[in-house]
Amino acid sequence: MPNPGQELSSIDFASMLGGPLRAVINAQAQAAISTVNFIKEVGFKKPAAEEVAGGDTSTQEPIYVKFKYPKELSPFQPAIPADAGDPAAVPPRAARPAVAAVPAVFETQQLEVPILTMLPIPFIRIDLTTIDFNAKINSVEYQKTDTNLKIDAALEAKAGWLWGSAKLNVSTSFQRTTQQGNTVDRTYSMAVHIKAVQDEMPAGMERILGILEGAITSKPAA
Numbered sequence: 001m002p003n004p005g006q007e008l009s010s011i012d013f014a015s016m017l018g019g020p021l022r023a024v025i026n027a028q029a030q031a032a033i034s035t036v037n038f039i040k041e042v043g044f045k046k047p048a049a050e051e052v053a054g055g056d057t058s059t060q061e062p063i064y065v066k067f068k069y070p071k072e073l074s075p076f077q078p079a080i081p082a083d084a085g086d087p088a089a090v091p092p093r094a095a096r097p098a099v100a101a102v103p104a105v106f107e108t109q110q111l112e113v114p115i116l117t118m119l120p121i122p123f124i125r126i127d128l129t130t131i132d133f134n135a136k137i138n139s140v141e142y143q144k145t146d147t148n149l150k151i152d153a154a155l156e157a158k159a160g161w162l163w164g165s166a167k168l169n170v171s172t173s174f175q176r177t178t179q180q181g182n183t184v185d186r187t188y189s190m191a192v193h194i195k196a197v198q199d200e201m202p203a204g205m206e207r208i209l210g211i212l213e214g215a216i217t218s219k220p221a222a
Contacts, residue, residue: 008135011188017131020192024129027194031124039205043116062114062212068221070106077102108221114212125199131192138185146177 044060078101085095201209 008137011135013133016133016190020131020190021129024126024194028126031122031126031196035122035124038122039116042119043114062116064112065115065118066110066112068108068110071109071218073105073107074102076104109218110221111216111218113216117209117212117216121201121205123199123201124196126194127197128195129192130194132190134189136185136187136189138187144179146179 040060042063044062047060080096080099082098083093083096086093
């Protein structure tokens with residue numbers, strides 16, 4: 001009868017458990033590469049043809065979003081009606097001429113904002129990996145015995161006027177077969193649970209975005 005401990009020790013846990021872990025590590029590396037490609041494709045201009053031909057692609061310019069908006073320079077001032085004044089009032093109120101309304105003054109400004117400061121940058125991190133492995137081993141020991149008993153009989157009889165004779169033939173055979181052994185049923189199942197979260201922004205990227213935010217400019221449109 002097989003030993004369950006030996007059955008379990010024969011399982012290649014290094015491959016069965018190490019495979020999903022290697023896949024998780026590769027997925028984390030691919031997520032990091034996807035973040036780098038996202039920053040390059042979305043946040044920076046592609047190098048010019050002459051730079052590519054010369055092999056100088058290390059310097060890249062960030063992509064800016066430019067739009068115009070009206071900026072209020074001075075607010076609207078409502079009109080003030082004339083006042084004749086009242087010398088008998090305490091204190092006396094002097095006369096005041098009418099003042100016309102002053103419209104608000106606006107100036108069209110052009111704002112330039114780096115696009116990386118306006119988009120959520122994906123920083124995917126695998127937070128938790130759970131591997132559930134179940135092994136079910138069923139062992140059945142059996143013994144089977146077959147018994148066969150065979151009897152053949154034949155009777156011959158002869159008779160005449162004065163005498164008679166009889167002959168009886170009997171044949172017997174006995175066969176017994178015994179089979180024994182065991183049957184092992186093995187069932188394995190494995191489930192992998194992966195939880196991915198949005199990771200915090202790296203310190204270097206946070207500093208770059210801070211520099212780009214400082215580069216946001218607003219100037220009068222031409």
